[in-house]
Amino acid sequence: MTTKKKPPVPTFSYEGTDQKGNIIKGDLSVRSMALAKITLRKQGVNIKSIREKRHNPLQAMFKRRISHLDITIFTRQLATMIKAGVPLVQGLEIVAEGLDNKNMREIVNGIKSKIESGSTFAAALRQYPMQFDHLFCSLIESGEQSGALEIMLDRVAIYKEKSEVLKSKIRKAMIYPIAIVVVALGVTIVLMIKVVPIFSDLFKSFGAELPAFTQVVINMSTWTQQYWWMLIGGIVGIFIGLKQLIRRSLAFRDFLDLLVLRLPIFGSLVYKSIIARYSRTLATTFAAGVPLIDALEFTAAATNNAVYHKAVLKIRDDIATGQQLQYAMRSSQRFPSMVIQMVAIGEEAGALDAMLEKVATHYEVEVDNAVDTLTALMEPLIMVVLGALIAGLVVAMYLPIFQMGSVV
Secondary structure (H helix, E strand, O other): OOOOOOOOOOEEEEEEEOOOOOEEEEEEEOOOHHHHHHHHHHOOOEEEEEEEOOOOHHHHHOOOOOOHHHHHHHHHHHHHHHHOOOOHHHHHHHHHHHOOOHHHHHHHHHHHHHHHOOOOHHHHHOOOOOOOOHHHHHHHHHHHHHOOHHHHHHHHHHHHHHHHHHHHHHHHHHHHHHHHHHHHHHHHHHHHHHHHHHHHHHHHOOOOOOOHHHHHHHHHHHHHHHHHHHHHHHHHHHHHHHHHHHHHOHHHHHHHHHHHHHOOOHHHHHHHHHHHHHHHHHHHHHHOOOOHHHHHHHHHHHOOOHHHHHHHHHHHHHHHOOOOHHHHHHHHOOOOHHHHHHHHHHHHHOOHHHHHHHHHHHHHHHHHHHHHHHHHHHHHHHHHHHHHHHHHHHHHHHHHHHHHHHHO
């Protein structure tokens, strides 16, 4: 029996005034225009205009997406506004006006409208799960309930900023060697298609037998000229295939996460970044008053690695049975002894969040130093590889000429 696919819920843009005469604008997703009007009237909105938003597929294609950096900027700006004593709704309005990303501006205005209609800040944020995850909303909700929204927003802003810095460092470490490999591959293909054939035509006029190395390079050049489309198609196909495999196969993603940790040099960098994310997330959530078991659940998702996701969930289960965090972490055998000792001191002193902050800061510095070291190591290595590649082609092309000179 096939189930009928439900039609998408339409979105209505409205403009009106509240009971105090303030202008309210926003979007509302309901089944019909009539239901939209009833809902707005119940919220105390005097409707001036309302219309259904039409989605243009072409416009959506070129729509600027909302990145993690946009969310981080929004969080920091709003935290600054609230810290300065600006009311939440007014702060949201000021932040929205200063945002360059139109889509982000629409979301912030939508959040403002929902708060003006009586919603809490956390509930308004939960209307946009693609931009504000469960951790973000839970921290804001904790701040609202404790009456410390200003402090919580600042903590969330710091957490987002640290996370973005850490991501940018990892991205920097990955992009540099990949870019060099792509350039090297491009240069090799150009030499095979444009340069080697010139020498090949020259060697044919000699009528002599070519050295084995030169013949191999010429054969590779001939194949590249005839089947360059197959080469490019193969590279693109492998890239798309891997992307689809990563997206659809959980087992393959788990295998890649384990493989990355075992890579020489780069694996150490990923390991340190995971420890930094674990410590930073757990420190932020625990300091916000989130129970340790719930905080570990948030932290497991923040590790972005299947191996550590399972390890942290196992730690959570051990703590649920009455174990201390330090013993649960030690039994997982996934954390360095220094981190476990710091956690033990924090638990004994009742300052677990402060100790985890220190661990996070330490490993963030370690990641920074590791990226600099990796970059410094990669530069001479890449120069050697490129030099060997170019030198090999040059030797292959000039070897017959040198042999002829020795014969003469």
